[in-house]
Amino acid sequence: MPRLRLPRRLDHGEEASLVEHLDELRQRLFIVIAAVSVAAVVGFVIHTSLIHWLDILRPKVHGKPPPPLITLGPLENFTTVLWISIYFGVMIALPVVLWQVWAYFIPAVQKSRAKMLKWLSALAAVLAVCGVAFAYFVVLPHALAFLTNFDSSQLKNTLQAKPYLSFCIHVLAAMLVVFELPVFMVGLTRLGILTTDKLRKNRRMGYFACGVVGMAVAPSVDPVTTTLQALPLFFLYEGSILLCALLDRRERRLNTSPALET
Numbered sequence: 653m654p655r656l657r658l659p660r661r662l663d664h665g666e667e668a669s670l671v672e673h674l675d676e677l678r679q680r681l682f683i684v685i686a687a688v689s690v691a692a693v694v695g696f697v698i699h700t701s702l703i704h705w706l707d708i709l710r711p712k713v714h715g716k717p718p719p720p721l722i723t724l725g726p727l728e729n730f731t732t733v734l735w736i737s738i739y740f741g742v743m744i745a746l747p748v749v750l751w752q753v754w755a756y757f758i759p760a761v762q763k764s765r766a767k768m769l770k771w772l773s774a775l776a777a778v779l780a781v782c783g784v785a786f787a788y789f790v791v792l793p794h795a796l797a798f799l800t801n802f803d804s805s806q807l808k809n810t811l812q813a814k815p816y817l818s819f820c821i822h823v824l825a826a827m828l829v830v831f832e833l834p835v836f837m838v839g840l841t842r843l844g845i846l847t848t849d850k851l852r853k854n855r856r857m858g859y860f861a862c863g864v865v866g867m868a869v870a871p872s873v874d875p876v877t878t879t880l881q882a883l884p885l886f887f888l889y890e891g892s893i894l895l896c897a898l899l900d901r902r903e904r905r906l907n908t909s910p911a912l913e914t
Contacts, residue, residue, distance in 0.1 A: 680752040722811070743784065831884065
């Protein structure tokens with residue numbers, strides 16, 4: 653019986669044939685799919701808790717607990733549980749996905765930047781957790797309170813399970829993407845597409861872009877959800893400038909240290 657062989661990470665500058673690169677890519681894709689599948693199965697097993705964690709975010713109606721979520725079709729119960737388990741699997745397996753992407757592309761990067769990319773992968777995972785937490789504890793409670801109580805004197809809001817859970821999942825995923833802004837900004841500056849000075853000088857344009865992104869990733873057009881998702885972008889933008897400046901300073905110090913020694 654063949655043993656499961658993990659892909660070997662190539663060293664910097666090590667030459668490999670196209671077949672070897674494709675074989676490594678195939679193995680890493682298999683690891684990603686396996687990680688997502690295992691996490692999705694775990695999500696399916698604990699789907700009762702997952703739905704409960706999202707359901708308790710609904711605000712009370714006239715001081716009473718909200719009515720149970722409803723479904724309108726014979727397949728909706730199963731399909732709703734299935735795709736929410738898949739979303740859970742993707743989110744939980746994100747660190748594995750980032751690690752496999754890093755391991756595949758690291759041979760093409762200089763050794764001096766390999767460690768930085770490793771820390772960026774870890775930072776991306778931490779930011780993803782922060783984004784999901786911010787969406788769960790801040791964005792969703794306020795957005796749901798506004799949306800479900802809007803014009804409640806004339807409109808009775810009986811929530812269907814799939815649209816409600818879909819809205820919650822999309823908000824969580826959107827905030828996960830929003831909180832990855834520092835990683836994208838650092839990547840663009842390291843590749844030379846942007847510079848720290850340009851980011852500082854074009855703050856107004858950057859803020860405008862943050863507002864556009866906040867509106868684009870919002871799963872609805874209500875002002876509460878859009879504002880709460882766009883607001884962290886401004887702080888993350890400033891944090892990205894600070895991080896890029898620190899990395900620029902570190903790179904200049906590394907480049908000048910050999911000259912100082914001689």
